[in-house]
Structures are given as C-alpha cells and as structure tokens.
Amino acid sequence: MADVVIRPLVAGEENLFDSMPDPLPQLRKVGYADGIAGGGYRPETTWVALRDGRVVGRAAWLLPPGAVGAPWLERFDLDAEPEVGAELLRAAHDALGGPARYYAALPAHWRRRPEVRAVVEAPMAAARLAGLVERGERLRCSWTGTPLPATSGRYAFRPAADAAEINALVARIAEPDVLTGAEIARAVSGVDLATDPLAWLPDSVGDWRVALDAGEPVGLVGPAGDACYPLIAYLGLLDEAARPELLAEAVRVLAAGGAREVIADVDAHRVAVLAELERTGFRQLRARVLFAPAADQH
Template sequence: MTELVIRPLVAGEESLFDSMPDPLPQLRQVGYADGIAGGGYRPEHTWVALRAGRVIGRAAWLLPPGAVGAPWLERFDLAAEPEVGAALLRAAHEALGGPQRYYAAVPAHWRRRPEVLAVVKAPMAAARLVGLVERGERLRCSWTGTPLPTTAGRYTFRPATDTAEINAMVARISEPDILTGKEIALAVGGVDLATDPLAWLNSPAGDWRIGIHAGKPVGLVGTAGDACYPLIAYLGLFDEAVRGELLAEAVRALAAGGAREVLADVDAHRVVVLAELERTGFRQLRSRVIFEPAASTPSGSGVTHG
C-alpha cells in the first residue's frame, strides 16, 4: 500500500487543502482561503493526510486574531478509514501541545439523513479514537421573514434601563434559553456568555428588551444587529410563559432595524425552547456537535509524518 504521509501545510499551500472536494457543500462556512486571509486559519494549524499525493484527510484548527483561548478544530474531513483520521489528529495534537476542542458542523437533522451520516461517521469515529468525548450539541436556527405569530398581549416590553439592570437580571438566571455564539465568546474572548454577556456583546443597553407582567420583569432578551448576522444573543426567563412573546418581540425589533435574517443558537436537549423558536418561524440551519478532550488520550500510530 502507498505510504501515508501526514504533515502540516506550509504557506502558499491553500490550494492543497481545497483540492479535497467539500463533502458537505450545503453547510454555510468560511472558505479556507478566506480564513487564511483573515488570519483565523494558519498553515501551521492545518494538517493533511496524503496518499500518493492526494489529500484523503484534512483538519484545520481556527484561532481568530486577538483570541485569548486555544485553537479549536473547525474543519475535519476524511475520505479514508477512521484510523487515518486518528493518526492525523494525534500528529496535530502533538504539535499543538495537546488535544483541543472539536466543533463538528453538520447539516440540520443530520441523524435522519443517511447521506450526511455517511460523510460524518468517519471523522467523528476518528475523534473518539483519539480520546475526544462528545459533550453536547448546539443547533443554529434562522428566521428569514416568516410572519410572526400573533401574541395574546399579556406582557409589555421596554428597553433595559442600563447595564446594571441587565447584569442584575442575568445574575438571577441560572440557565438561559438562548446563547448564540457562546463557543466563540469563550474561545476568543474567554467570556461566559451565560453569566457575563455584556463582556462580549457591544450593543447598547437599550437594545435589550425586558418583558413585564404585573409590573415585574419576567424575562430579558439581548439582540445584536451589527454582528456577522443579526442575532438573538441572549434570552433568559423568570417566567417560561413569556418565552414566545419575548422571542417575537426581539425578532420584530431586529426586523424593524432592517434585518432580513435573524440567527439563534439553542442546546439540542432544550426541546421546549426549540419548539418555541420553530413556532416563531425559525428553521434549523445546522448542528454543531461538541467534542472535548478526555482526561487521557490514546497515543501511537505507526504512520510516517512528513
């Protein structure tokens, strides 16, 4: 069998990475060449597995300029058996100082789509072979102009008074419903979006909306209209009954500001929140399966590293 060579890219080899056909072209993601130009992808953080000069596996770790955390595995494609992918990851982990998080992006409803399962089975198996452990799944949903449901009018809404009011309410909410981009906030800024959203979001306090019932706050939502895409960054509740109306209020405010699409991320196990998003007109765009390093990682591959 032709010898397998595993090595990092060198500057100028962007076309080698892209020579492997994209197995999931329906996913919305930054192209590798664009990521190199923006500084998030780097040749030394990008590894390939080659057989007879052809790329049969590729992995790119992402670390945006100015990020305070470690790079995470953003792109991992494999046209070979899982053991090849595992050898690729082991070699890269050794150079990177140890295993890193892997955010496996997959199309929406991927578990019910045999053609997608056929693509993601090998890289996910490779991740498990090197000791990465699945720690959850995050769904990205998108609203694109669907008419909003009518509301009962039980609640009123007002802008947040100031950052102190926002922080005081956030401190009382142990598990927010929606945290959009929380992985990026943690990896890039070292910020826990659940407990300190204002450290990451630069929108003014007036962009936060507070739901009121019987004169008392029952929930708040923080939006960002000037991010990569308009999004619902944070949604936290004291009364679950306000969820639907507060979601609709947030989308309505963003749409009034010109948004044609609004994004929201939710943990896959939060089925009630997901159902309310869908009732508001959101549809699933993609999933992100989160793999994290376990306490120990298998070693040894018997493969030549170029």
C-alpha cells in the same frame, strides 16, 4: 498506515487543502482561502493526510487574530478509514501542545439523513479514537421573514434601563434559553455568554428588552443587530410562559432595524425552546457537535 503521509501544510501550499472536494457543500462556512487571508487559519495549524499524493484527510484549527484562547478544530474532513483520521489528529495534537476542542459542523437533521451520516461518521469516529469525548450539540436556527404569532397582551416590553439592570437579571437566570455565538465568545474572549453577555456585546445595551408581567420582570432578551449578522445573543426567563412573546419581541426589534434574517442558537436537548423557535418561524440551519478533551469539563 505506511502508505499515508501526515504533515502540516507549509506556506504556499494553501491550495492543497482545497484539493479535497467539500463533502458537505450545503453547509455555510468560511472558505479556507478566506480564513488564511483573515489570519484565523494558518498553514502551521492545518494538517493533511496524503495517500499516493492525494489528500484523504484534512484538519484546520482556527484562532481569530486577537483571540485569547487556544485554537479549536473547525474543519475536519476524512475520505479514509477512521484510524487514518485519528492518526492525523494525534500527530497534530502532539505538535500543537495537546488536544483541543473540535466543533463538528453538520447539516440540520443530520441523524435522519443517511447520505449525511455516511460522510460524517468517519471523522466523528476518528475524533473518539484520538481521545476526544462528545460533550453536547447546539443547533443554529434562522428566521427569514415568516409572519410572527399574535401576542396575548399579557406581557409588556420595555428597553432595559442600563447595564446594571441587565446584569442583575442575568444573575437571576440559571439557564438561558438562547445563547448565540457562545462558543466563539468563550474561545475568542474567554467570556461566558450565559453569565456575562455584556462583556461580549458591550455596545448592545440599548437593544435589550425586558418582559414585564403586571410590572414585574419575567424575562430578558439581548438582540444584536450590529453583530456579524442580526442575532438573538441572549434570551433568559424567570417565567417560562413568557417565552413565545419575548422571542417574537426580539425578532420584531431586529426586523424593525432592517434585519431580513435573524439567527438563534439553542442546545439540542432544550426541546421546548426549539419547539418555540419553530412556532415563531425559525428553521434549523445546522448543528454543531462538540468533542472535547477528556479533561475539559467546561
């Protein structure tokens, strides 16, 4: 470690971060310069490891302006041994008040792609060495105009009556199928999208749809066409058989509003939900693996 210098950036050094080539250029991401301009990235919460003057590790913690939570590690790249990355994280954690969540963004199907694993295994090993614990994986999927499956006619759909009806149905759904942007909602506003989605999307009530079987509610979906991009913010079921048609209904609502792409996030272990997304025409865009401090149980 004697030949490695670890330190935060100082104002005016933003180009140093980008002097390290992007090891995963195929991933959609906000550029570091754009993040600095928007205020989410800051030099003092960006750390680098330098070997002979060359950046061999970089870590950028993100906190959008106005967010109520703590910064989280959004970018972490390593072209050195995991021990170097772990030392970088430990130094930053000490300076920033303790370890924070790390969302490792990865290309779709990354476990089956040796060339990707060769890039991501070192920073993930460094996170573990620095005391972070893997807590789960979420997949982002995208629909881009594939024809939707035909409906059976069994279910009817209507707009939600009001926020009270949405909240009452949400309270009955133990584990929603789709929660898009749940990490951002929690970090930025302290909102649990699974239990209080309207706190995150208060203006979306008119877009919500209720699935009915013989007049009884069996599912609820919250399309959001006016978010940062068209997405299915929430999809929850009281009858799993309604999943295919409720999912297709959400896409229809967004497509009718002009959406050419629809985004949906799902936990990787929800195999049946992922399969239904794929049958509806969604394709995986990326994965995000959460590493959290050992004391973080959320």
